[in-house]
Amino acid sequence: MPADGGATDKIIYSAPIGDEVKTTTCYMCACRCGIRVHLKDGRVRYIEGNPDHPVNKGVLCGKGSAGIMTQYSPARLQAPLKRVGPRGSGEYAEISWEEAIDTATGWLKHVRETDPKKLAFFTGRDQSQSLTGFWAAQFGTPNFAAHGGFCSVNMAAGGLYTIGGSFWEFGEPDWERAKYLMIFGVAEDHDSNPIKTGLGAMKGRGAKIVSVNPVRTGYSAIADEWVGIRPGTDGLFIMALIHELIRTDKVDGEFLARYTNAPWLVVRNPGGADDGLFARDADGKPLAWDRARGAIPADDATLSAVLVGDFTLPDGRAVKPVFNLMAERYLGDEYAPEAVAERCGFPAERIRRLAAEVADVAFNQTITLDIPWTDVWGRKHETMVGRPVAFHAMRGISAHSNGMHTCRALHILQLVLGAVDTPGSWRYKSPFPRPIPPGPGPAGRGSKPNTPLAGNILSFTHGPDDLLVEDDGTPIRIDHSFSWEAPLGLHGMMHSVIGHAAAGDPYKIDTLFMFMANMAWNSAMNPLETIRCLTQQDENGEYVIPHVIYSDAYFSETVPYADLILPDTTYLERWDAISILDRPIGSSHGPGDAIRQPVIKPDRNVRPFQEVLIELGARLGLPAFVKEDGSPKFKDYPDYIVNHQRMPGVGPLAGWRGEDGSKKGVGEPNQDQLQRYIDNGCFWRHNLAPEESYFKHANATYLTNAKAMGMMGQSNQIVMQIWSEPLQKFRLAAEGHGAKQPPEHLRERVRTYCDPLPFWYAPLEQQQHDTDPYPFSAVTQRPMAMYHSWGSMNAWLRQIHGSNKLYMSRERGVAEGLAQDDWVWVESRSGRVKAQLSLMEGVNRDTVWTWNAIGKRAGAWMLSPDAAESQRGFLLNHVISEWLPAQTGPRLANADPVTGQAAWYDLRVKVTKCAPGEEGTTEPFPTLLTPPDDMPEPPDILRYNAGGKAP
Amino acid sequence: MNPAPSIVFFTVASGAGYGLLFWTGVLRAFGLVPPSSGFGVVAIGIALVLIAAGLLSSTIHLGRPERAWRAFSQWRSSWLSREGVAAVVTFIPAGLFFLAVVGGMEGLALPAGLVAAAGAVVTVWCTGMIYASLPTVRQWHHPLVAPGYLLFGAFSGAVLLAMLAGFWGMATVPAAIAAVLGAAAFMLKRAYWAGVDAGPPVATMETATGLGFIGKVRTLDPPHTETNYLLREMAFRIGRVHAVRLRRIAAVAGFAVPAVLLVLALLTGGALAGVMAVAAAALATAGLLAERWLMFAEATHTVALYYGVGGQD
Amino acid sequence: MTSLPEPQPGAKKLGLVIDLDTCVGCQACATNCKEWNTSGHMAPLPDHNPYSAGQEGVWFNRVHSYEAGDGEDGRTVHFPRSCLHCETPACVTVCPTGASYKRAEDGIVLVNTDICIGCQLCAWACPYGAREFDDDAGVMKKCTLCVDRIYNETIPEAQRVPACVSTCPTHARHFGDLGDPNSDVSKLVADRGGFALMPELGYKPVNRYLPPRRAPKADAGPPRDAGPLPSQIKNPLLRWVDKVLSR
Numbered sequence A: 001m002p003a004d005g006g007a008t009d010k011i012i013y014s015a016p017i018g019d020e021v022k023t024t025t026c027y028m029c030a031c032r033c034g035i036r037v038h039l040k041d042g043r044v045r046y047i048e049g050n051p052d053h054p055v056n057k058g059v060l061c062g063k064g065s066a067g068i069m070t071q072y073s074p075a076r077l078q079a080p081l082k083r084v085g086p087r088g089s090g091e092y093a094e095i096s097w098e099e100a101i102d103t104a105t106g107w108l109k110h111v112r113e114t115d116p117k118k119l120a121f122f123t124g125r126d127q128s129q130s131l132t133g134f135w136a137a138q139f140g141t142p143n144f145a146a147h148g149g150f151c152s153v154n155m156a157a158g159g160l161y162t163i164g165g166s167f168w169e170f171g172e173p174d175w176e177r178a179k180y181l182m183i184f185g186v187a188e189d190h191d192s193n194p195i196k197t198g199l200g201a202m203k204g205r206g207a208k209i210v211s212v213n214p215v216r217t218g219y220s221a222i223a224d225e226w227v228g229i230r231p232g233t234d235g236l237f238i239m240a241l242i243h244e245l246i247r248t249d250k251v252d253g254e255f256l257a258r259y260t261n262a263p264w265l266v267v268r269n270p271g272g273a274d275d276g277l278f279a280r281d282a283d284g285k286p287l288a289w290d291r292a293r294g295a296i297p298a299d300d301a302t303l304s305a306v307l308v309g310d311f312t313l314p315d316g317r318a319v320k321p322v323f324n325l326m327a328e329r330y331l332g333d334e335y336a337p338e339a340v341a342e343r344c345g346f347p348a349e350r351i352r353r354l355a356a357e358v359a360d361v362a363f364n365q366t367i368t369l370d371i372p373w374t375d376v377w378g379r380k381h382e383t384m385v386g387r388p389v390a391f392h393a394m395r396g397i398s399a400h401s402n403g404m405h406t407c408r409a410l411h412i413l414q415l416v417l418g419a420v421d422t423p424g425s426w427r428y429k430s431p432f433p434r435p436i437p438p439g440p441g442p443a444g445r446g447s448k449p450n451t452p453l454a455g456n457i458l459s460f461t462h463g464p465d466d467l468l469v470e471d472d473g474t475p476i477r478i479d480h481s482f483s484w485e486a487p488l489g490l491h492g493m494m495h496s497v498i499g500h501a502a503a504g505d506p507y508k509i510d511t512l513f514m515f516m517a518n519m520a521w522n523s524a525m526n527p528l529e530t531i532r533c534l535t536q537q538d539e540n541g542e543y544v545i546p547h548v549i550y551s552d553a554y555f556s557e558t559v560p561y562a563d564l565i566l567p568d569t570t571y572l573e574r575w576d577a578i579s580i581l582d583r584p585i586g587s588s589h590g591p592g593d594a595i596r597q598p599v600i601k602p603d604r605n606v607r608p609f610q611e612v613l614i615e616l617g618a619r620l621g622l623p624a625f626v627k628e629d630g631s632p633k634f635k636d637y638p639d640y641i642v643n644h645q646r647m648p649g650v651g652p653l654a655g656w657r658g659e660d661g662s663k664k665g666v667g668e669p670n671q672d673q674l675q676r677y678i679d680n681g682c683f684w685r686h687n688l689a690p691e692e693s694y695f696k697h698a699n700a701t702y703l704t705n706a707k708a709m710g711m712m713g714q715s716n717q718i719v720m721q722i723w724s725e726p727l728q729k730f731r732l733a734a735e736g737h738g739a740k741q742p743p744e745h746l747r748e749r750v751r752t753y754c755d756p757l758p759f760w761y762a763p764l765e766q767q768q769h770d771t772d773p774y775p776f777s778a779v780t781q782r783p784m785a786m787y788h789s790w791g792s793m794n795a796w797l798r799q800i801h802g803s804n805k806l807y808m809s810r811e812r813g814v815a816e817g818l819a820q821d822d823w824v825w826v827e828s829r830s831g832r833v834k835a836q837l838s839l840m841e842g843v844n845r846d847t848v849w850t851w852n853a854i855g856k857r858a859g860a861w862m863l864s865p866d867a868a869e870s871q872r873g874f875l876l877n878h879v880i881s882e883w884l885p886a887q888t889g890p891r892l893a894n895a896d897p898v899t900g901q902a903a904w905y906d907l908r909v910k911v912t913k914c915a916p917g918e919e920g921t922t923e924p925f926p927t928l929l930t931p932p933d934d935m936p937e938p939p940d941i942l943r944y945n946a947g948g949k950a951p
Numbered sequence B: 001m002n003p004a005p006s007i008v009f010f011t012v013a014s015g016a017g018y019g020l021l022f023w024t025g026v027l028r029a030f031g032l033v034p035p036s037s038g039f040g041v042v043a044i045g046i047a048l049v050l051i052a053a054g055l056l057s058s059t060i061h062l063g064r065p066e067r068a069w070r071a072f073s074q075w076r077s078s079w080l081s082r083e084g085v086a087a088v089v090t091f092i093p094a095g096l097f098f099l100a101v102v103g104g105m106e107g108l109a110l111p112a113g114l115v116a117a118a119g120a121v122v123t124v125w126c127t128g129m130i131y132a133s134l135p136t137v138r139q140w141h142h143p144l145v146a147p148g149y150l151l152f153g154a155f156s157g158a159v160l161l162a163m164l165a166g167f168w169g170m171a172t173v174p175a176a177i178a179a180v181l182g183a184a185a186f187m188l189k190r191a192y193w194a195g196v197d198a199g200p201p202v203a204t205m206e207t208a209t210g211l212g213f214i215g216k217v218r219t220l221d222p223p224h225t226e227t228n229y230l231l232r233e234m235a236f237r238i239g240r241v242h243a244v245r246l247r248r249i250a251a252v253a254g255f256a257v258p259a260v261l262l263v264l265a266l267l268t269g270g271a272l273a274g275v276m277a278v279a280a281a282a283l284a285t286a287g288l289l290a291e292r293w294l295m296f297a298e299a300t301h302t303v304a305l306y307y308g309v310g311g312q313d
Numbered sequence C: 001m002t003s004l005p006e007p008q009p010g011a012k013k014l015g016l017v018i019d020l021d022t023c024v025g026c027q028a029c030a031t032n033c034k035e036w037n038t039s040g041h042m043a044p045l046p047d048h049n050p051y052s053a054g055q056e057g058v059w060f061n062r063v064h065s066y067e068a069g070d071g072e073d074g075r076t077v078h079f080p081r082s083c084l085h086c087e088t089p090a091c092v093t094v095c096p097t098g099a100s101y102k103r104a105e106d107g108i109v110l111v112n113t114d115i116c117i118g119c120q121l122c123a124w125a126c127p128y129g130a131r132e133f134d135d136d137a138g139v140m141k142k143c144t145l146c147v148d149r150i151y152n153e154t155i156p157e158a159q160r161v162p163a164c165v166s167t168c169p170t171h172a173r174h175f176g177d178l179g180d181p182n183s184d185v186s187k188l189v190a191d192r193g194g195f196a197l198m199p200e201l202g203y204k205p206v207n208r209y210l211p212p213r214r215a216p217k218a219d220a221g222p223p224r225d226a227g228p229l230p231s232q233i234k235n236p237l238l239r240w241v242d243k244v245l246s247r
Ligand SMILES: Nc1nc2c(c(=O)[nH]1)N[C@H]1C(S)=C(S)[C@@H](COP(=O)(O)OP(=O)(O)OC[C@H]3O[C@@H](n4cnc5c(=O)[nH]c(N)nc54)[C@H](O)[C@@H]3O)O[C@H]1N2
Pocket: A124, A125, A147, A150, A151, A152, A515, A516, A517, A518, A519, A522, A523, A524, A551, A552, A553, A554, A555, A556, A557, A558, A568, A569, A570, A571, A609, A780, A781, A787, A788, A789, A790, A852, A853, A876, A877, A880, A904
C-alpha cells in the first residue's frame, strides 16, 4: 500500500516537447506573431511564441494559444462543393477539384470575355491582398477590395492624408520611451500582442496611460485614467484639447514650421476656383511667408516662417498660413471645453486638466537621445529631442461616419504637440512614412474585355480627376467607392457590394467571388437583408447575383449561400506571404516581412486558396500568370512568392533577394529565398540604424535608404498635411468648379464633408433620424479571446465566450427598471434583437455594448442546434442598418461620407424589457443551417492528448 | 454545496446503522433490549445492512471506486481515511457481535457488542469531522457539526431500535433514549442554525479577491460563459424560502414529532405504541434526509465567492 | 505523503506572482495552460460537449473579470485564478489516499492520478477553487506549476517557466522562489505590496497577487505648469504674429 503519492507519481521531467518543431506565423488573428509548432506523432503537441520573433518576442495571446483546436475543429470543410438545392438550403454535392476549377474558370472566362467588371471579387480578413488585388487588376475588374472599407479605412485615410502613416497597424507608440499614452477606442486591435507587451512595459515604468473609451474593460481596465466618453464625440474632445493647447500656448511651433504644412499659404478667394488651394510658385512648389523675404518656397532651408497673418502675394492673391486657419478654427467657441463637455459626457475641467497634463509631458519632460542625425536640408543635429506623449486609436474612432475627421484631428493634435516620430511619441512603422497621398489614383476606369487594368485598384485619390465615376457622376465600382459618395474610399466598401449588386446599382454583376469573409452574418450590416439579396431571384426565377463563389476553410454562415465552395486549408497547412507589398510585419525599428510554411499535411481534400487563385489565373490566361506559350507561369504559390516581380527586383518578400540572397528590398529572385526564411524562423527583419530611426519624414539617411530598398519612389521630405488640399479640391468641385462635379443630390454633402480642416459633426445616421426615442449608443467590442466569428468552432475558445450579453450602466439600468440577466429588446430605427442584460459600473451611462460576433446562426460551425451561441448569443448587426435613413435620391451607405467607412458604431437604440414568455432565446432566429454531408460528426467529449490516443 | 444524493443517503443510512449498532451493543450488554438471538440478528443485521449500503453508496460517489481500498492509507491526517479505517475495523467486532448473537455465544457477544459500539462512535465522529474540519465551508466548520453527526446517528439508531424492540415488546428503554435524543437533536439543530445564521462569513468577495480596498466587488464576466464542475459542486445554494420550509420539516418532523410520538408510545403501550414507533422511525428518517440535504444545500463554499455567488452570506 | 512535509528552513517555495495592475484579461495564460497540460503530466484535460450546448472542460487556470468600487471611481480587474501551492493546504491533508501531496523540495502541490480515487474531498478543502475534477477519468487534476516544463532540460533555460508565465503578453505573471527573500519575485512582492488570498483561512498560499494601483482621482486638478489662466489670455493668435520660427 503506497503511503506516499509523491513517491510513486511518475513525473517525466525532461521529455522533449515533441518529435519535431517548426516555425511559422500564427493566423488566429491578423497580428502575425511568430510561432513554434511542436509536433508529436504527426499531431500538434504545443504551439508557443517564437522568442526570436520581432512581433511577439515569445508571447502568444489567448487565441494563438488555442491553435490546436482550430486545427482539429470538426467545422473544417472537407472537399470542394457545389450547391444542388436552392441557396441557403444546405444541399451540396461534393465535387473534385478538377470540376470545381473548371466550373469557376467557365463562369469567370465568360465574364472576362464580355464585361470584366461583372466580376466582384471581395476578400475579407486575408493577408494576401498583394496577390488578390494584382489578380483582380489582371482580370480587368475594378470591383475588388478587401475588408478595409468596413474595418478602419477612416484611420488609414485620416493618417495617410495627414502624416503619411497611420494608427491601425502602420504605426505604434514608442513603447520603450513614452511617458504618457492616450489611447482612443481600442479593445484589442491588429497589433494585439505588441500593444499588450507595450502596455505591460509602460506600466512597469510607471508611465501614465489614459484610455478614452465608453467601456472600461481590457486595456481601459489597466489604464491609469479611464475617460468614459460618449460614442461619436471624440472629435469634440480632441478639438477641445487642441483648443486648450493653442489657447495656453502649448504648441510646438518649430515642429509645425519644419515638418508640417502649417506655414504654407492658402489662397483666400471665396467663390473662386483657387480658393483654399495652396499658393504655389511657377514650379508648383507651395509657398510660405518668410519674415524677411515674404512669399518663398516653403521647402527653403532658410525659411523663417510667419504662421499668423493675412498676406497678399505679389500677384494680388490674398493668402493665409495654414496655421492661422487651423488656430482660428479650433479656438472657436464651439471647440471650447465648456461647449463640448456635456456632449462628451465629462466636465470641461477634466478636458483642461488632460490638456495641461499632455502639454506638461510634451514640453517639460522631453527626452534627449545622444544620436546625431541629418535632416532633409542636410543639416546635422547632435541629438534627437523627443516629446514623450504618444497616442493610439482604432475603431472606436474609425467606425463612425465622422471618423475620418476625428482621426485627422487626432493627428493634428500630435502635430501641435510636435509628437510624431520623435523619441517617446507615436512612431511610424516601416515601410511608412509614405508621400501624402502615397501614390497615383486608383485604376478602374475603362475596364475592357480580356484586358488587365494598369495600376492599383485600391489607391489614392488626389482630387476629382481621380474619381472612378462616369461623366454623369455614376459610380464605376459596384460598391460606389471612389465615387462622390466616398471620394477617399481607399479600401473599397465591401459592406455595400451585395446590396448594390442585388439592386443592380449601378449595374448587375455576374459573379460574386468572395474569400474569407463571413458576409452572410457578422461582417454584414443587417445580415438578414444581405441573405435576402444573396437569394433574391428575378422574374425568371434566376438569382439576381447569378454566381457566387466562396472560399472558406470552415462551415461558416456564408457557405450555404455560395454556388461553388472552394475549401481552404488551415493556417498550419499552407504557405503564405505576409508581404512587404501588403501588410508586412515592419515596426518602428525597421521593415520586415514573414511567411507561413505548412507544418502539417491536410487530411482532407482541400487546397490553399492562393494556389487555386494562381491556377485560375493561368487557366484564364491572365497575362501575369502565364508564359508566352500560354502555359502556367507558376507551379504553385511558393513559386509565385519567390519569382513574381511586381516591378523589376521587387517581389512579395523583401528579405534575401538577389541570386545569392545578399540583397534587401530590391534584387533578383532568389530560388533559395523560402529556405532562408525558414532558417530564420519564417521572418525577415531589417533593423534601422539609430540615426535613421526617428524623424523619418525628414530624416535624410532614412529617406535615402528607404528609397534604395524600394519602400518609396522618392526621398523628399514628407511634409505633414494639416490643411488637406485633396479634400479642398473635392469641395471646390462641389462649389461648382472644374469639369468633374458631384451630381446635385450629393453636392451639398461633398461640400460639407470634404472640409480641408477637421471638424466635428454628429454622425450622419443620428442627424437624419429622430434619436430621441433611441437614447443609447450601442457599440461592440472585440473580445481578446475570440476572433470575429471564427473562434466559435474552437472547443476551448467557445468555453470562454459561448454567449454574449448586453451591458448597461448599473445606475442607468436601475433607473430604467431593469435588472441583471433580464431579457431585453434592443431596438433601433431598423429592427430589434433580443438579448440578455448585464449591469456594470464601467460604462458610459448613455452607452450599451456587447462582445462582437459571438452570436451564431444555429447549425453553423458544426455546433449543435441548441448551442449557447445561437440560443443566448446575439448579433448586434441585426439592428445596424447598411443604409442611411431614407431620403430623397439614391440610397446612401451608412458610412463616412468621405471614406465610405462603415459606421458600425453610430447605432442608437432603446432597450426595453421583454414581455413575459419572451425570455430565453435571442431573436431574430433565422432557420437552422444544414451542414454538408461530408462533415465529420463532432464528438461528445474531447480528450486531446498529442502523444496519447487520437482525439 | 451540491447535495449529491449518494452522499445524503450514505451519511443518513450509515449514521442510523451505526446508531443502531451502538445502542444494540450497549443496551444488550445491560439487558435493556430483548435478549433473544432473533432480535439481535434483526437489529444487528439491519445495522450492518444500513452501514454497508451507506458505504456502498459513498463509493458510488468516487470517480474510481475500484481504487477505494487506497483510502485507508492516510489515517494520520485525513478524516476521510480515518472514517474508512474505522468503518472497516468496526466491521470486525460488529461481525463477531452478529455471529456471536447468532451462535448464542454471549461471552463473545458482550465484549464484541461494546467494542462495535465504540467503533460506531469513532466512525461517526470521523464522518462528522470530515465536514467539520473544512474551513472552506463555514456552515460545516462549526463546533456543533461533529457532535451533531453523533447525536443524529444515535437518535436515528435509537428510534430504529425502539421500533424493532417494540416488536419484541421491550421498547421502553430505547424509546425513552430516543425521545430524549430527539429532543436533544431538536435543540442542537436549532442552536446550530442560530449559530450559523448569526455567524460572520468566512470571507467576502472583497476579501476573497483582495480587492476590497477599492470598494465593493462585483463580477463582470465569469471565466467561462457556461457552468462548470466547481459551480455545480460548490456554488449550489437553495433559496431562502425553501430552506426555511425544509428546516421546519427537518426539525419538527425529524426530531420533535418522533420524540413526542415515542413519549406517547411509552405512555400508551401496546399495538398503538408499535404503530407510533414505526411512524417515528419513518418520520425521523425522512427528517434526517431533509436535514442532511439542507446540510449541503445551505452550505456556502468560499469558491462560490469568486463567481459572485453567496457573497453576502 | 498526505501529511505535509516538515517545513525546511530555506526550502524552495516555487510559485507565481500575478500583477492585477497589468493583467488585461486576455486569457492567454488560460488557453496556453490548457494547451501545454492537455498533453502534459496530467494529460488529458478533457472537454465535455465541445461542440454543443453545455460546453465545459478541465482548466487549470481561469480568468475572472471583476469590478471593484462604484461608477467611475471603480476599477475593472482581471483576475486569473489557479492553484496557489499553499504551504499548509488542507487539500493535501484531507486526501485519504495520499494521491494529493506537497513536495518537500519545491513546495509544488500535485495529484498522483494513478492512485487518486476521485473522492473530491480535496476540492471541498480548497478555498480557491483550484482543483479540477476530470470526471471522464474519475480523478482529480490541478495546476502542476508546469513541473514538466520548469525542470525540462530539453527546453532552453530562459523558457523553463510555466506555460502561463511564458505566454503572458503583458508580462503580468512572474514565476520564482518565494521562499528566498532575495529572489526577484520576493522583491517584487515586497515592493508592490503583494498579497495572499484569504490568508485568514490559514492555508498560507505561496502565490501572491500584486494589487491594482489606485487610479488617480479624476479631476484632481492640473499638475505642474498649467499655463496661463483664461482671463490672462486675450487673443492667443496675436502671440504668434511676432514669433520667429526658423528651421
Ligand atoms: N457589429 C459589428 N460587426 C462588425 C464589426 C464590429 O465591430 N461590430 N467589425 C467589422 C470588422 S472591422 C471586420 S474586419 C469584420 C470581420 O468579419 P469577417 O471578415 O467576416 O471575419 P470572420 O468572421 O473572422 O471570418 C471570415 C471568414 O473567414 C473564414 N476563415 C477563417 N480562416 C480561414 C482560412 O484560413 N481560409 C479561408 N479561406 N477562410 C478562413 C472564417 O471561417 C469566416 O467564415 O466584421 C465586421 N463586423
